Each structure stands twice: as C-alpha cells, then as structure tokens.
Amino acid sequence: MTNEEKRKQVVDLFDPDNSVATNAGIFGLPFGFDESEIMLYPVPWEATVSFRSGTASGPIHIYEASSQIDLFDHHFGEVWKKGIYWFDAHISEILRLNNNIRPIAQQYITAIEQGINVAQDILDHLNNTCHELKEMVKNVCASFLADNRKVGIVGGDHSTPQGYLEALSDKHGEFGILQIDAHADLREAYEGFTYSHASIFHNILAYNEKLNLVQVGVRDYSAGERKRIEESENITTFFDADLQAERFEGKTWQQQCHAIINALPQKVYVSFDIDGLTPDCCPETGTPVPGGLSFVQAGYLLNALKEHKKEIIGFDLSETGAAQWDGIVSSRLLYKLCGLL
Numbered sequence: 001m002t003n004e005e006k007r008k009q010v011v012d013l014f015d016p017d018n019s020v021a022t023n024a025g026i027f028g029l030p031f032g033f034d035e036s037e038i039m040l041y042p043v044p045w046e047a048t049v050s051f052r053s054g055t056a057s058g059p060i061h062i063y064e065a066s067s068q069i070d071l072f073d074h075h076f077g078e079v080w081k082k083g084i085y086w087f088d089a090h091i092s093e094i095l096r097l098n099n100n101i102r103p104i105a106q107q108y109i110t111a112i113e114q115g116i117n118v119a120q121d122i123l124d125h126l127n128n129t130c131h132e133l134k135e136m137v138k139n140v141c142a143s144f145l146a147d148n149r150k151v152g153i154v155g156g157d158h159s160t161p162q163g164y165l166e167a168l169s170d171k172h173g174e175f176g177i178l179q180i181d182a183h184a185d186l187r188e189a190y191e192g193f194t195y196s197h198a199s200i201f202h203n204i205l206a207y208n209e210k211l212n213l214v215q216v217g218v219r220d221y222s223a224g225e226r227k228r229i230e231e232s233e234n235i236t237t238f239f240d241a242d243l244q245a246e247r248f249e250g251k252t253w254q255q256q257c258h259a260i261i262n263a264l265p266q267k268v269y270v271s272f273d274i275d276g277l278t279p280d281c282c283p284e285t286g287t288p289v290p291g292g293l294s295f296v297q298a299g300y301l302l303n304a305l306k307e308h309k310k311e312i313i314g315f316d317l318s319e320t321g322a323a324q325w326d327g328i329v330s331s332r333l334l335y336k337l338c339g340l341l
C-alpha cells in the first residue's frame with residue numbers, strides 16, 4: 001500500500017465530529033508518520049532569548065491546546081484530511097541542548113548589559129551550539145522535503161526556522177517570505193549571537209540572495225534595521241502604524257492584503273511570529289509590543305493568500321509563550337497554516 005492509500009484508509013475510518021481518542025496525535029488526529037502529508041516539527045528552543053523566557057515550552061502548550069479545536073476550519077475546511085503528524089522525535093534532545101546553554105547565555109547577556117567583557121570562548125561555545133541546532137533542523141527538514149512532505153516548524157524562538165529556510169533555499173532557490181512580526185528581525189548578530197531570534201532574516205537573506213522578504217505588522221525596530229529596509233530592494237515592509245493609519249483614513253484591509261500579496265512572488269513561505277498579533281493573542285510571548293494584527297485580520301490575510309493561488313512551500317509559527325491561552329490561540333493559527341500548505 002502506498003502512503004496515500006494508507007492515508008485514505010485512516011481518513012475513511014475517522015469521524016471528525018466525534019470526541020478525541022486518548023492516544024490521538026496533534027489536533028486529536030489518528031495519523032501516523034507514513035500517512036501524513038504534513039510534518040510539524042516542534043523546536044523547543046530559546047537559547048538566545050533576550051527578555052522574557054518561556055517560548056521553549058510553546059510547542060507543548062500548542063500541542064495540549066490542539067485537541068480542543070473543531071476540525072472544520074472556516075477558511076480552509078477539512079484541513080485534517082491531509083494527514084498531520086507531530087514529529088517530536090528530537091524534542092528531548094533539543095530541550096537538553098537548550099537547557100545546557102540557556103544559563104550560560106543568560107549570564108553572558110547579563111554581563112554584556114552591564115558592560116562587562118566576556119571571554120570569547122564562552123560566546124564561541126554558545127554560537128557553536130546554536131549552529132548545531134540549526135544544522136539539525138536543516139537536515140531533518142531537508143529529508144522531509146526530499147520525501148515530498150510539507151513541513152511546518154513550531155518554535156521556540158524565531159531563530160528556530162533558520163535551518164529550514166536554508167533547506168528550502170537549497171531546494172527552491174527563489175521564493176518569497178511573508179513575515180508577520182512585531183519586529184524586523186534584521187539585526188546583524190544581536191548581542192553577539194550569530195543565530196539570534198532578532199537576526200533570522202538578516203541571516204537568511206545572506207544565505208540566499210534571491211529571497212524576497214515581505215514584512216507585515218512591524219512596529220519595533222532599530223535605526224539600523226530601518227536603514228536596511230529602506231536600502232534593500234528585496235525587502236518590503238508594511239509597518240503596523242502605516243497600515244493602521246491608512247485604515248483610519250478609509251483604506252480597507254482587503255486592499256492592504258492585495259498590496260501585501262502583490263509584493264510576493266508565486267512561491268511563498270509564511271514566517272509567523274505570534275507577536276505580530278495584538279498582545280491579547282499572545283500575552284506570554286517573549287517580547288510583546290502594543291498594536292498588531294487581530295486574529296481575524298491574520299485569518300483573512302492567510303485566506304487571501306489561498307484565494308490568490310500562491311504556492312505555499314512551508315511555514316513556521318514562532319515565539320508562542322508558556323501559557324494555556326497562548327497555546328489556544330497558536331494552535332488555531334497552526335491549523336490554518338496547515339490548511340494553507
């Protein structure tokens with residue numbers, strides 16, 4: 001039997017209107033590895049987080065909340081039929097790595113904030129461990145892509161999809177990234193960390209010069225990042241304050257979504273930092289900022305991507321905080337992102 005035939009068999013036997021089986025997987029679904037078209041890869045990682053911690057347990061809060069959602073999505077319908085698998089085989093190894101270097105990173109951050117010099121070998125050790133994590137994510141994602149699976153990374157902080165974006169770059173070359181985020185994440189080696197959550201798009205644009213980055217909801221950024229945005233032809237930023245001002249003056253979200261989508265090429269990766277949403281959707285995220293997209297605006301934008309028939313080649317959902325409510329919002333967004341794939 002092919003994997004597709006196996007999937008069909010599981011779909012036929014499953015009643016989505018019934019309550020969840022106790023041994024069920026993500027979203028209460030019965031699919032195994034073989035039967036799943038979509039691989040969700042949780043990366044509980046926050047080694048270089050600068051402000052509030054907790055996002056390393058984002059995946060577990062998302063997983064726990066996921067069984068409560070109804071399986072018919074208003075925009076994307078019966079998403080579950082694609083087969084969705086929570087590939088958590090590396091979750092304890094990643095957590096072990098994270099827990100090993102997190103205290104060292106915290107001491108390092110505290111020291112540099114106080115202007116104390118830190119031995120270069122400590123920083124090297126931290127950067128090497130982050131590199132190890134990135135390579136691990138890259139190898140796992142590359143093997144899924146080679147197997148024609150679709151992949152979503154579930155962070156962890158926003159550095160976690162770096163390896164995945166490299167694997168996609170190797171496979172596709174040219175594509176666009178739709179980044180929904182309160183921050184620009186274009187810093188060069190924030191606080192000395194090569195693979196900082198604040199540097200992910202600086203890093204991936206250096207890795208793949210054919211990328212097109214479209215940012216939405218940005219409202220907290222440095223002067224250097226502003227300059228970078230203004231000078232780069234392959235970065236288009238829809239700042240949150242500008243989007244909201246245009247709407248105060250009569251533009252509609254529909255028109256704005258069209259402008260956002262028109263800035264993207266045909267192949268699109270969605271990088272969803274949960275702090276792009278209003279803070280009531282993500283109160284425990286690491287660096288919440290007032291303003292942002294409402295949950296329904298985000299759903300409308302994702303649906304508009306579908307209606308414009310963009311080819312969605314992958315996604316990440318990052319920075320979910322350690323709380324039940326944050327898990328509830330993110331798991332619902334995760335289901336929509338699976339629908340978009």
Ligand SMILES: [Mn+2]
Pocket residue numbers: 158181182183185197273
């Ligand atoms: Mn971010």
